Amino acid sequence: MFRAGLLQEMVPLAGLTTLEVGGPARYLAEPETLEELSEVLAMARDQGLTTYPLGDGSNLLASDEGFEGMLVRLANRQVEIERKTGSGHIRVRAGAGLDWDGLVERTVREGLAGLECLSGIPGRVGACPIQNIGAYGQEVSDTIQAVMVLDLDTGQMVHRSHQECGFRYRSSHFKHAWRGRYLVWSVEFLLRSDGRPTLRYGDLTRHFDLGPQDPLPSLDAVRQAVLEVRRGKSMVRDPHNPNSRSAGSFFTNPLIPEERAAQLLTSSPDMPVHPAIPGWCKLSAAWLIENAGFCKGTIRGRAGLSEDHVLALINRGGASSQEILDLAGEIRRTVQARFGVLLEPEPNLLGFNQPWEDLLGG
Numbered sequence: 001m002f003r004a005g006l007l008q009e010m011v012p013l014a015g016l017t018t019l020e021v022g023g024p025a026r027y028l029a030e031p032e033t034l035e036e037l038s039e040v041l042a043m044a045r046d047q048g049l050t051t052y053p054l055g056d057g058s059n060l061l062a063s064d065e066g067f068e069g070m071l072v073r074l075a076n077r078q079v080e081i082e083r084k085t086g087s088g089h090i091r092v093r094a095g096a097g098l099d100w101d102g103l104v105e106r107t108v109r110e111g112l113a114g115l116e117c118l119s120g121i122p123g124r125v126g127a128c129p130i131q132n133i134g135a136y137g138q139e140v141s142d143t144i145q146a147v148m149v150l151d152l153d154t155g156q157m158v159h160r161s162h163q164e165c166g167f168r169y170r171s172s173h174f175k176h177a178w179r180g181r182y183l184v185w186s187v188e189f190l191l192r193s194d195g196r197p198t199l200r201y202g203d204l205t206r207h208f209d210l211g212p213q214d215p216l217p218s219l220d221a222v223r224q225a226v227l228e229v230r231r232g233k234s235m236v237r238d239p240h241n242p243n244s245r246s247a248g249s250f251f252t253n254p255l256i257p258e259e260r261a262a263q264l265l266t267s268s269p270d271m272p273v274h275p276a277i278p279g280w281c282k283l284s285a286a287w288l289i290e291n292a293g294f295c296k297g298t299i300r301g302r303a304g305l306s307e308d309h310v311l312a313l314i315n316r317g318g319a320s321s322q323e324i325l326d327l328a329g330e331i332r333r334t335v336q337a338r339f340g341v342l343l344e345p346e347p348n349l350l351g352f353n354q355p356w357e358d359l360l361g362g
């Protein structure tokens, strides 16, 4: 007999995802402890159900057909702050079920630097390593020291060090090589106690407009500036703002070889091209989409593009996942035809039997 509230049946995915699309999930389990987690996993095993880790559904496209398995949304929300005076670094361990922005707010309040630019990103702590969340000059992999995971094959808790996780731009082994293998139980961060914020992103440095002699702003000032900039782009979740009914940026910024970037610049000299890892350049997905003819506020039935951010595909109200896919496919094909660059979708799929390539067509 499960604790009341631990397991629900036939839960609409539209209510569990920020895009607000998707049919029913057969089961939703929300374990708070390792014991509860093993109880629900035992049930899934006995009934031959597929399990899928869920956070706040802010990086998901869920199928209109729903999901025939068990969603496991961890609800462990403990935080431990280990103050080791003298080292300049503070270890913070946070449970997967904790609200991400709540953790950022707390670390900023405690004067700990390293997460401040990641303010306002929706979701839970357990999802932060999956795509190595990033914004405004920080990536979470800059501060993740280790990730505690449950190996779903062996039932063992495993410690995965930073080096083992294969973090890259919007990617990690959790998203690719280890997909489906691990449930993230908690994440360990190493933050700086000097309280110096990271100020390297254009929008943020412009916001503060500091002269060479000016003192650095406080962590909280940087957090508030990030939140303000994000609100201006509807990139903070707000149930009253349809422009934030999205999965955030729908496409990642493409990484292409340097030689290919040089070719593109000859035909499109205005194209922003940024050096990335050696031999590779990063293009702006937003620029490619706009210059392929899609503007902010584009409407396709009940789907569309945010009026504040061309990279955010939105549900304008009552959209199906198929409508979102149709718009994403149209954008991807048009960008490819115009620039020869294939945009990669950022969200994860839930309840589909086909990969992105097949769903988007062409």
Ligand SMILES: Cc1cc2nc3c(=O)[nH]c(=O)nc-3n(C[C@H](O)[C@H](O)[C@H](O)COP(=O)(O)OP(=O)(O)OC[C@H]3O[C@@H](n4cnc5c(N)ncnc54)[C@H](O)[C@@H]3O)c2cc1C
Pocket: 018, 052, 053, 054, 055, 056, 057, 058, 059, 060, 074, 096, 121, 122, 123, 124, 125, 126, 127, 128, 130, 131, 132, 133, 134, 135, 182, 183, 184, 185, 234, 235, 236, 237, 244, 246, 247, 248, 249, 348
């Ligand atoms: C308005 C808006 C703005 C956004 N801005 C940004 C941004 O600036 N930068 C950025 O990087 N992202 C951004 N995102 C995307 C999203 O917020 C992040 O990817 C976030 O980390 C997803 O967290 P979640 O809890 O909602 O995960 P979900 O969407 O529920 O899940 C995402 C993936 O993680 C897996 N997962 C979730 N929890 C676990 C777990 N405990 N163990 C194993 N796997 C797990 C899921 O299976 C799924 O594959 C934005 C989204 C929105 C809606």
